[in-house]
Amino acid sequence: MAAQQKTDWHRLLGLIFTDFFTGSAWNVELEKDLSMKRQLLDIIILRQDGGKLIHPLPDGLEGMKKHNLLTFKSIREPLDEWTLKELTGHYVNYRKQISPSFHNLYPEDQFQLYGISSRYPKKLFSQQPELTKVQDGVYDICRGSDNIRLIVLNEIPHAKHNAIWHLFSGVPGEVEFAARQYRGKTQKISTVLNDLFDN
Template identity: 40%
Template sequence: MINWHRLFGLALEDYFTGTRYAVEMEKDVARKRQVLDVVIVRGTGEALVDPCDGLEDLRPHNLLTYKSGQESLDAWAIEELIGHYVNYRKAFAPREPAARFGLYAVTTRRPRALAEQVTLTPVKPGVYRLPVVGRSITLIVLREVEPCPRNALWEIFSFEAAKVAAGAGMYQWRQDDHFPILEEIYRRYREAGIPMSYTFQDFRRDLARETLPELTPEERLRGLPPEDRLRGLPPEDLVRGLRTEGRLRGLSDEDVAQLKDLLERGTSRRQ
């Protein structure tokens, strides 16, 4: 079973497809296995266009901890993130200066207990700066970000049915094999008792309607059996463009004889 952390990582992997950033999930950053949720590493490729709120200032190395709607982001989670940063930097980029590392804490709901312990400096709706030991952690609260197309991915993980449906309708997936991810997200929401009036099947149907005008005739017909391709066409359209051999192909000798007889009768009447 895919858990929420891996689903979030898979969705981020899709989000950064085609850009200069690569996503690594469940990164082992120590000799004793300690898994970091997501690492986003800059490489070559296109720059990220109109990024989700909170991701505007990505560095070459970006370490991210994620808490779903069933978890709480607390002080211990922040301390773990800092520990992962130290181990990651030692293991993978020991010569890189601190300025080339970004730390992110993404949480579905507002961390109230953490907000009582430390000062959260607001940057924009749903995005805060959390100063910790000379570093600044970007805190992203998914339920608080502005609802708009650039934040569609955040809305999919908001754990609020209306926002999930809106985000799923707006988000433009980069990878062709994303349907299993989205289907699993919907299934997990149903298991969590969140009523999804806009189902996964609704999303697939609406997506097909939106993309249909952009497809070529060959792409529209791909996968349809012959009987479905021909359904509703009048007989004259079915044979239009066929040569005589093609029109007669499949007819029995008896059918050909009957056709010949009909043609001869028609010719004699005209005479």
């Protein structure tokens, strides 16, 4: 039962992103299978040629790259050290798969990694000396040569452009605010929002 609930939360966020980026310069892929042994990366947001840019983006997504890899932990799941190791592993695998060859990899500066958490990851943050607060709810962490953007949804400022984050913050008042503010771009979005509220 718990595993099913986890998959639902990830898929709901992915479906909201799919709607949010509809008609823009970005394409969203959900639960991307990156290996022979089934391991799913929650969300990829891929910059396409053409399409319009969205402004303002939700806090923390400014400066997205061509390939944006996201892992998401809902209110019931911890964003922890293992999560970031998995995300880095997904990035390495994904970069190898899409590049022309293992000896001709796309440049690192075309990729951005995101760890998104509904709640403050207290244990993870206490273990990270290289953590930098960018703004409320948005942090950067350096791991080797990789910079991972961490977004803590229940700390994100109350604002219309952050409605997509408030939907998943786990804070009832913020979820209600987001539901009033978020205007979907596709017909299916009302069903997705209903599923979100049911959860």
